[in-house]
Amino acid sequence: MSQQITIGLIGFGTVGSGVARTLLEKGRLLEQRVGARLVLKRVCDRDFRRSRGVRLPPGLATTSVAAVLDDPEIQIVVELIGGVEPARSLILQALRKGKHVVTANKALLARHGRELFAAAAKHDVDLYFEASVGGGIPIIKALREGLIANELDAILGIVNGTSNYILTRMRDKGLSFHEALHEARRHGYAERNPTLDVEGHDAAHKLAILTLLGFGVHVEQSQIHIEGISKVSQADIQYADELGYCIKPLAIVKQADHELEVRVHPTLLEKSHLLANVNGVYNGIYVHGDLVGASLFYGRGAGQNPTASAVVSDIAELARNIISGIGPRLRLDRPHSPRVARLRRMGDIETRYYMRFLVKDRPGVLARIAGILGRHHISIASVHQKERKAARAVPVVMMTHEAKESNVREALAQIDRLGMVRRPTVAIRTEAPRVR
Ligand code: NDP
Ligand code: HSE
Numbered sequence: 001m002s003q004q005i006t007i008g009l010i011g012f013g014t015v016g017s018g019v020a021r022t023l024l025e026k027g028r029l030l031e032q033r034v035g036a037r038l039v040l041k042r043v044c045d046r047d048f049r050r051s052r053g054v055r056l057p058p059g060l061a062t063t064s065v066a067a068v069l070d071d072p073e074i075q076i077v078v079e080l081i082g083g084v085e086p087a088r089s090l091i092l093q094a095l096r097k098g099k100h101v102v103t104a105n106k107a108l109l110a111r112h113g114r115e116l117f118a119a120a121a122k123h124d125v126d127l128y129f130e131a132s133v134g135g136g137i138p139i140i141k142a143l144r145e146g147l148i149a150n151e152l153d154a155i156l157g158i159v160n161g162t163s164n165y166i167l168t169r170m171r172d173k174g175l176s177f178h179e180a181l182h183e184a185r186r187h188g189y190a191e192r193n194p195t196l197d198v199e200g201h202d203a204a205h206k207l208a209i210l211t212l213l214g215f216g217v218h219v220e221q222s223q224i225h226i227e228g229i230s231k232v233s234q235a236d237i238q239y240a241d242e243l244g245y246c247i248k249p250l251a252i253v254k255q256a257d258h259e260l261e262v263r264v265h266p267t268l269l270e271k272s273h274l275l276a277n278v279n280g281v282y283n284g285i286y287v288h289g290d291l292v293g294a295s296l297f298y299g300r301g302a303g304q305n306p307t308a309s310a311v312v313s314d315i316a317e318l319a320r321n322i323i324s325g326i327g328p329r330l331r332l333d334r335p336h337s338p339r340v341a342r343l344r345r346m347g348d349i350e351t352r353y354y355m356r357f358l359v360k361d362r363p364g365v366l367a368r369i370a371g372i373l374g375r376h377h378i379s380i381a382s383v384h385q386k387e388r389k390a391a392r393a394v395p396v397v398m399m400t401h402e403a404k405e406s407n408v409r410e411a412l413a414q415i416d417r418l419g420m421v422r423r424p425t426v427a428i429r430t431e432a433p434r435v436r
Contacts, residue, residue, distance in 0.1 A: 004037045005319040008068035008099075010090065011080030012045035012061075014188040015104055015131070017052035018308030019078060023315075024054070030312070036319045042068045069093050076318050078311060079103040082192060088112050095119045095127065100322075102314040104131035104307060107196070110205035114218055117332040126321070126328045128314035133159060133206040134283045136306025137299035138313065143213040143287070144330070150289025151339060152214045154254045156431060159206040161281040161302035162190045162197035163229045163249035167266075168279045171237045171246070177230065189281050189302040199228035200249070200264040207251040211262055214287070215255060216337030219262050225346045227265035236356060236426055239397050240268055243384065245354070246276050250431065258341040261349055268354045268430040347406030352381070352430040354399055357415070358423040361394045365420050369396070376411035378403040393422040399430075 007023065009016055023030070023040045031037050043060045044067065068074060069090065077094040079101060081087050087108050094101050096119070103109070109116065109132055120127040130140045134157070158164050162184045169180035181198065184190050189197075196202045204224045211219050229249050240247050250267040253260060269276045274296050278284030283301030288294050300306035321329060359365045370380060379401040386395045400408075412425050 002031055002036050003323050004039050005075055005315075005322055006039050006041045006073045007076045007078060007315060008042040008044070008071060008074040009040060009078045009080065010044045010065060010068055011078075011082065012043050012048070012052060013080065013082075014304050015307045015311065016043070016045070016078075016080040017054045018304035019080065019311045020056065021054045022305075022308045022312050024057075026312075030316060034316045034319050036323045038315060038319055041074055042071065044068050065090055069097060069099075074099060075322060076100045076102060076315055078315065079105060080311070082107070084108055084111060088116070091116060091127070092119055095123045095125055098123055098125055100125045100128070100318045102128045102311055102318065104129070104311055106132040106202065106205040106209060110208040110221060113209070113212065114333070117330070120328065121331060121333045124328055126318060126330055128318060128330070129209070130314045131307045131310035133157075133209050134285055134297065134310075135161060135299065135301040135303065136309045137283060137285065137297050137301070138310070139285050139297050140209075140213065141313070142295075142297060143210070147287065147289055147292060147295070150291045152255065152287060152289045154252075154288045155210050155214050155285065156275060157203075157206070157210065157251045157285040158248055158275055158278045158283050159210075159251050159285065159301060160197050160200075160203040160249055161283055161300070162194065163200075163203070164278065164283070164301070165189060165281045166198065167229055167232060167237070167247055167249065170232075170234060171241065172279075174234070177232075184281075187281070188304055198230045200226040201228075203249060203251040203264045207253060207262060207264055210251070210285075211253045211260070212332060215253065215260060215340055217260060217340050219260075219343065223262065223343055225263040225265065229266050232266050232428075233426070235395065236354075236428065239356065239384070239395070240354065240428075243354075243382075243397070243399065244271055245269060245430070246271060247428065248275060248278070250275070252431070255340060258339060259344040260340045260342075261344045263346065263349070266428055268428050270432075273431065347404070347409070349405045350402045351405070352400055352402055352432070353378075353408055354397070354426075354428045354430060355412070356426040357396045357398070357421060358393045358425075359396055360392060360420045360422065362420070366396065368418060368420070369415055372411050372414050373400070376403075376407040378407055378411055
């Protein structure tokens with residue numbers, strides 16, 4: 001008879017109920033694959049009245065967190081309540097009691113990862129977090145194991161399923177931003193506070209985790225440039241499409257000249273880009289390493305079952321470690337970052353830009369705009385002016401060559417002060433195809 005590993009789950013919501021169902025319904029299969037019985041002993045939530053579509057065996061449900069944390073038989077605690085507190089405190093308590101912890105809580109790891117990984121190291125246990133980035137995609141395991149011999153120079157990720165879903169539905173079905181967000185919430189993709197999704201913070205949390213694993217650097221949220229998708233308009237989606245681009249919510253970390261760029265923003269990608277066809281709730285994470293070259297990881301980035309798949313993979317790995325007598329395996333309290341000296345200032349990054357001006361349709365307008373761009377060393381790659389319809393203003397769309405961010409900001413501030421410019425100019429950064 002195989003050894004038994006005992007698990008306590010805290011948080012019986014979208015993901016927690018998926019994890020409970022998987023452990024209960026796939027017990028036999030998991031036992032065969034892992035070599036141990038994964039026994040769910042306790043499931044804690046504030047309230048069990050709401051149906052989750054999972055029938056828990058008698059005696060599992062509890063509203064007491066202590067019933068999980070104080071149970072000496074429980075070896076692995078799974079935190080799936082989300083948010084910072086009380087999640088942080090209860091994870092720290094579990095680690096102090098010598099329990100391994102599995103979490104999907106990227107918000108918590110991004111803000112308190114250093115403290116939590118140090119606590120895990122101090123108490124000789126592991127803190128696993130596969131579900132925190134990319135939903136069902138095993139990207140964490142790929143970075144910490146499969147790509148371990150590589151020095152990375154870039155990770156570009158569509159890592160917020162909700163934002164990608166919204167932009168895809170706006171483009172393909174002409175839905176409004178709010179209609180698409182409503183759908184994403186109904187599917188269980190969005191965070192409890194969906195501002196985290198649409199304003200880029202969830203992606204920035206994930207980017208901090210990817211940066212730690214890929215580059216050995218703990219970045220604070222305040223060091224990441226963050227722009228969400230809430231201001232992306234139907235007009236820009238359509239113009240981008242006509243020009244051969246799509247707009248994707250990208251999280252970017254790049255290393256060059258001992259500097260690291262970390263940023264999250266809507267980005268124009270050529271339709272031939274590897275990430276351009278990552279649509280709907282799907283996530284795609286492009287990783288470039290010195291040995292492996294370009295790799296692309298693709299899958300469902302949110303939702304009950306994909307996320308449960310990732311959480312259970314952590315439980316299975318911990319179970320294997322326990323039965324093999326292997327001690328803690330992750331040492332993220334003291335990451336190693338030999339190639340990064342500093343973070344690059346946002347003003348110093350260089351990319352190509354999409355710009356949309358709304359201007360009065362009269363002679364000399366383009367020349368004025370081009371003059372200001374030229375004086376700021378911004379070279380225009382193409383110009384597209386739309387036919388004037390009813391309104392007195394016309395949209396002018398430009399693509400630039402590579403330009404420095406600080407120059408672009410200064411130029412646009414000057415242009416937007418011109419009387420002939422009717423609305424603040426829209427500028428969206430682009431990413432070049434990166435298959436090398
Ligand atoms: P839900 O809100 O659906 O579930 C959280 C559950 O925990 C709710 O039932 C909630 O109860 C309960 N809960 C909250 N606080 C406590 C507490 N103090 N004690 C006991 N129970 C508590 O969230 P999700 O399942 O969607 O997300 C869980 C975690 O997984 C989050 O960190 C999220 O970021 C992450 N994640 C989610 C994904 C998704 O697709 N949904 C994908 C990847 C990661 P109540 O409703 O009464 O507050
Ligand atoms: N709200 C997140 C998303 C869940 O939409 O990607 C997965 O982390």
